[in-house]
């Protein structure tokens with residue numbers, strides 16, 4: 001299979017994840033942030049077992065894997081084999097695809113589904129890009145086991161208001177909320193997906209109450225932006 005890189009991340013799905021970037025995508029979404037992954041001859045060739053081993057032995061591997069690209073389903077057989085190996089090892093697997101679930105089903109690319117937990121599906125559509133969503137721009141987040149069980153597409157909620165703080169003290173929030181936290185820390189947009197901002201928090205006890213109020217206000221605001229109630 002052709003891959004670009006394997007690294008760890010907290011912005012490609014919930015939690016600390018080992019992320020495989022596969023090489024090659026023919027879908028050509030406008031303003032794609034991974035154009036360097038379009039060329040199917042780019043990256044490097046590795047056999048599937050070696051890719052699985054590299055993921056499972058990554059120092060940050062704690063059971064979570066994200067497979068993205070590039071377009072993973074354009075290397076369908078390799079993807080099916082890889083997810084099969086990883087699932088046998090107990091991994092929680094998220095796959096990002098520019099194809100929709102329905103397209104994959106109608107093209108009979110279904111052998112991957114029994115091995116994965118979540119499919120984030122569909123083209124990136126710039127006009128629909130929503131900076132208040134977590135870990136994606138406009139795509140759906142499909143609970144694959146539940147969808148297979150019921151025969152109806154079942155969506156996961158990645159957007160309920162929550163505060164995520166990583167072990168280094170960074171606050172992880174959707175990009176659209178970054179300005180609201182400007183006064184309590186620096187922010188950095190992820191170059192990968194553009195959907196998550198990291199804020200260095202200020203750990204000063206005299207500001208904690210103030211910051212808690214700010215969190216509550218912002219999360220309420222986020223809920224309103226998403227059309228939900230807190």
Ligand code: SF4
Pocket residue numbers: 025026027028029032033034035037069070071097098099123124
């Ligand atoms: S499917 Fe993903 S990698 Fe391919 S063009 Fe669209 S955004 Fe880029």
